[in-house]
Amino acid sequence: MIKILANDGIDPIGKALLEEAGFVVDTETVPQDKLVEALKNYDAITVRSATQLRKETIDQSPSIKLIGRGGVGMDNIDVEYARSKGIAVVNTPAASSLSVAELVFGHLFTGVRFLQDSNRKMPVEGATKFNVLKKAYAKGIELRGKTLGIIGFGRIGRETASVALGLGMNVLAYDLYPFEGNITLNLQGGITVDIPIKTVSLEEVIGNSDFITLHTPFADKPILGAEEFAKMKDGVGVVNCSRGGTIDEEALLTALDSGKLSFAGLDVFDNEPTPLAALLSHSKISLTPHIGAATNEAQERIGVELASLIIAHFKK
Structure with missing residues (x-):
């Protein structure tokens, strides 16, 4: 037996x-x-x-x-x-692709509307500084029409692209193995829509995206570090629901503090299960404890x- x-x-x-x-x-x-x-x-x-x-x-x-x-x-x-x-x-x-993709957008929606900071401050200051907080969080942006850069275009990356396209976003994708084909949107009522997509260079993703999300295996060195952040447009938001170590966390903090990045969403960390304290307390970082597949x-x-x-x- x-x-x-x-x-x-x-x-x-x-x-x-x-x-x-x-x-x-x-x-x-x-x-x-x-x-x-x-x-x-x-x-x-x-x-x-x-x-x-x-x-x-x-x-x-x-x-x-x-x-x-x-x-x-x-x-x-x-x-x-x-x-x-x-x-x-x-x-x-294949089993967890949609769950991870949806968490990516949980972090994206959180970042563009400052929910990570609002949810910390409203319980403490909401009754005494309501209008101050209202003003502080009044400059959110919409995702529709923005460009999502996807680094790593396997099953999860493609599922993330599907969600992005369904929201009306533009998609730029990079993978070590080039892809050219269709992303299928499954809509209500059994309607399907095929949208053609072709991977581009990593440099194009880094330089032309409004938001960037990582979906790669563990790497020997960070995929995104100080050099890559410097090449991004000002105000980019970065999400990592893939593997700890794929982002240089110290460089990430520097980019957030300087305003180069507008926010980050992190589900994975270098030193799990004891992430860097500066990440956990940062007002511009949306945090989850490695729950991408936990639905x-x-x-x-x-x-x-x-x-x-x-x-x-x-x-x-």
């Missing part, structure tokens, strides 16, 4: 699918320092971003035949090393897709 440790949890529907297929699924989280000992009792493990599966852990877990990542990025797994040891490594790249709908899709991949592997 195949035993699976869902160490970072799994949606109940996914768990039920696995159990119906004859698998035993344990969902109690095992701390990282006790993981090697626990894995002696399992044939597979599923994780999200919290559990680390590095070379040392893989070497000490000879019974593991499959690693499943619920979500997109696999920065917490030594994927190629695991595969070289004959371990299957699977993930669910009920996305978690259900992730659970179902992950369960299907695991069943297919062990039943083949």
